[in-house]
Structures are given as structure tokens and as C-alpha cells.
């Protein structure tokens with residue numbers, strides 16, 4: 001290929017490449033998410049990233065997401081969408097088996113989801129999103145439980161309660177205000193979506209007036225929202241959470257969430273650091289979504305937590321784990337004739353469960369050791385004629401400089417006891 005035609009190395013706009021350090025973090029994050037979900041009795045599920053486009057047209061999602069979907073025609077002329085969120089898929093899967101599933105079910109998943117958004121800090125065109133959903137339970141204890149899972153994940157990642165706040169509101173509050181102000185049903189979803197973006201738009205009141213075509217009602221709506229501080233339900237939720245050890249819930253009636261399907265409790269988790277005022281993640285109760293699939297109406301509550309905002313949060317709070325590769329040992333080759341012996345030794349150690357890479361660089365031994373060190377590999381063994389003849393190997397800990405000369409069958413124990 002001529003030089004001018006070289007392929008660009010950049011990834012597609014708004015998506016990420018995961019180099020080993022990134023993947024290391026990703027795994028760390030997912031393992032914490034999975035562990036906390038399982039501590040609460042949640043089971044993992046997943047599905048294909050491809051969904052029939054109609055799943056998102058059938059009122060399961062908001063318009064914003066419809067405008068943000070990656071959709072295309074497959075070779076058979078069917079309209080396909082890369083899922084922009086997991087909730088419609090979850091609803092579809094549960095509705096399909098509603099007779100067999102012993103409700104309530106607790107399910108979690110960490111899917112990759114795609115939205116055609118304007119890339120910016122915390123917003124990309126692709127992200128991974130933990131979804132935690134409790135389906136088939138309508139009580140306040142179910143709402144409290146999913147919030148406790150969210151809290152548990154934040155705590156397990158090292159966050160203190162003072163580092164984040166769980167802002168909770170209730171869609172039923174909005175509905176009762178709409179009723180008292182006299183906002184017609186057909187505008188309700190649009191008004192809720194506008195409220196969801198309120199903090200991000202300057203001319204909110206003008207847009208609201210334009211939307212409902214009634215200035216008096218717009219003013220009254222804003223007044224009513226500001227007057228409202230809490231409700232009995234939200235106070236009960238707070239006590240339920242406190243008894244579970246969750247002490248950082250705040251009532252915040254400005255929380256609405258964008259999706260149309262929420263019907264009750266809604267929440268957003270915020271960083272308390274004023275430099276990072278955006279929501280980290282959120283969710284809520286959606287009691288009517290499953291009935292769209294023709295079966296019974298099944299109550300549900302859950303949340304979605306994205307990896308992008310989680311990483312930004314952990315970085316800002318100095319909570320990122322330090323990268324270390326999974327490789328425990330590098331075998332360095334002193335002279336070419338030792339190569340077969342080195343690969344054989346590596347195989348024996350792998351059978352003993354040691355993670356081993358053999359250095360094929362042909363570089364000087366000092367350079368090979370420096371490479372192992374730069375990669376963060378804790379141990380090295382150099383194999384040359386002496387080792388081939390004696391069958392004993394000097395294993396060096398690169399961090400402490402400590403060395404031991406051992407036969408092959410004692411190396412694994414040495415590695416494990418040193419690494420703890």
C-alpha cells in the first residue's frame with residue numbers, strides 16, 4: 001500500500017479502544033459490580049446487541065433515544081437496531097417467559113450499548129452499562145433494595161458516603177402536579193423530558209411555555225415544583241434505606257429521568273464534588289413497560305450504571321486501581337539454544353498454575369529484565385546453559401531484588417507465597 005493510503009489508526013468517533021490497562025480497569029469495575037449484585041441475590045443474563053428496531057419504536061423508549069439509535073437494514077430488509085439501553089430487552093425477555101419465571105426475579109447484566117450522541121465528557125457513542133432490575137415486586141422494599149445495590153457498588157469501589165449522594169424523587173409527584181396545574185396528558189411526557197434537561201438548558205421557562213402553549217400554567221408548574229419538598233413515600237423510603245445502612249439519600253424533586261416508562265420512584269446518583277456536577281447514573285420504577293408485550297402488567301424497578309461516568313468518578317476521587325498484568329513470571333532466554341528448554345519450563349509452570357510469558361525478543365538479558373520490570377511483571381527467571389544442565393532456576397523478585405534458586409517443582413509455591 002502506498003504511504004499516502006495508510007489506514008488511520010483512530011477508532012470510530014465516540015467509541016473507545018481498550019488497551020490492556022483500560023481492560024484491566026474494566027474488569028476491576030465489572031468484578032465489583034458483579035460481586036455486589038450477587039451478594040444481593042441477582043442472577044446474570046445477557047442478550048444480543050442486535051434488536052428489531054420496532055422494540056424501541058413501540059413506546060418503550062423516549063424520542064431522544066429513538067433519534068439516537070444506530071439502525072440499519074439487514075440483507076433481508078429487516079430493520080435492526082444496536083441496543084441503546086437494556087431495559088426493553090429485559091422486558092421482552094421476561095415477558096416471553098412470564099409464565100415459567102418464579103417472580104419476583106432479580107437479574108443483572110453488563111451490556112455494551114450504543115447511542116448516536118454528541119461525544120463529550122461522560123457521554124460517548126458506546127458504553128458498558130450495568131443493569132440491575134427487580135421484576136415482579138411493587139413494594140417500597142424493592143425500591144429500597146435496588147438503591148442499596150447501587151450504594152453497595154459505590155462503597156465496594158472505595159467511595160465513602162460523603163463522596164456521593166443518591167437523589168430521589170417520584171414520578172407520581174409530577175403527575176399530581178400536572179393534574180393540579182391542568183397540563184393535558186398528551187404533553188406530560190414531553191414536559192417530563194424537558195424537566196429532565198432543565199439544568200442543562202438556559203431558556204427552560206420559555207421552552208416550557210412554548211411546549212404547553214400556556215404561560216400561566218408554565219409559571220404555576222414551576223412554582224408547584226419549587227414548593228414541593230418531600231412526600232410520605234419518600235420519607236418512608238429514606239427510613240427503609242437508613243435501616244439498611246444507606247445514609248446518603250436526599251429528596252430532590254428536580255430528578256425526573258428522561259425515559260417515558262418510569263412510573264414511580266426515580267433516582268440519580270451524583271458526585272458531591274462541585275467540579276463534577278453531572279449525574280453518575282440512575283434508574284427507577286417502571287410498572288407498565290412489561291404489559292406492552294401483551295401479557296400481564298408486571299411491576300419492575302432497576303437502574304443503569306455506565307462505565308464512563310464510573311471511571312471519571314473513581315479517577316477524580318483517586319480510587320483507580322493500579323495496573324498490573326496477570327503475568328506473574330517472565331522467562332528470559334540467555335542464548336538461543338535455550339529457547340526449547342525455556343518454553344518447556346514455561347509449560348510445566350503453567351500446569352502448576354503460574355502465569356508465564358517467555359521473552360522472545362532476542363535482546364540482551366539486561367534489556368529483557370528491564371522489559372519485564374516495565375511491564376509490571378513481578379518475577380523473572382533467566383534460562384541459559386547453567387540452568388539447562390542443572391535443572392535449577394534462579395527466580396528473582398524484581399520489586400525486592402530477592403533471589404532463590406529452586407527446582408521446577410518448587411517455583412509455583414515460591415511465587416504464590418511471595419505474592420500472598
Ligand code: HAM
Nearest residue numbers: 085087122123124127280281282283302303304306308
Ligand atoms: P440512562 O440514564 O439513559 O438509563 O443510562 C443509565 C446510565 O448509563 C447513565 O446514568 C450513565 O451512567 C450511562 N450512560 C447513558 N448514556 C451514556 C453515554 N452516551 N455515554 C456514557 N454513559 C452513558 C437507562 O438506560 C435505563 N435503561 C436504566 C434502567 C435500568 N432503568 C431501569 N432499569
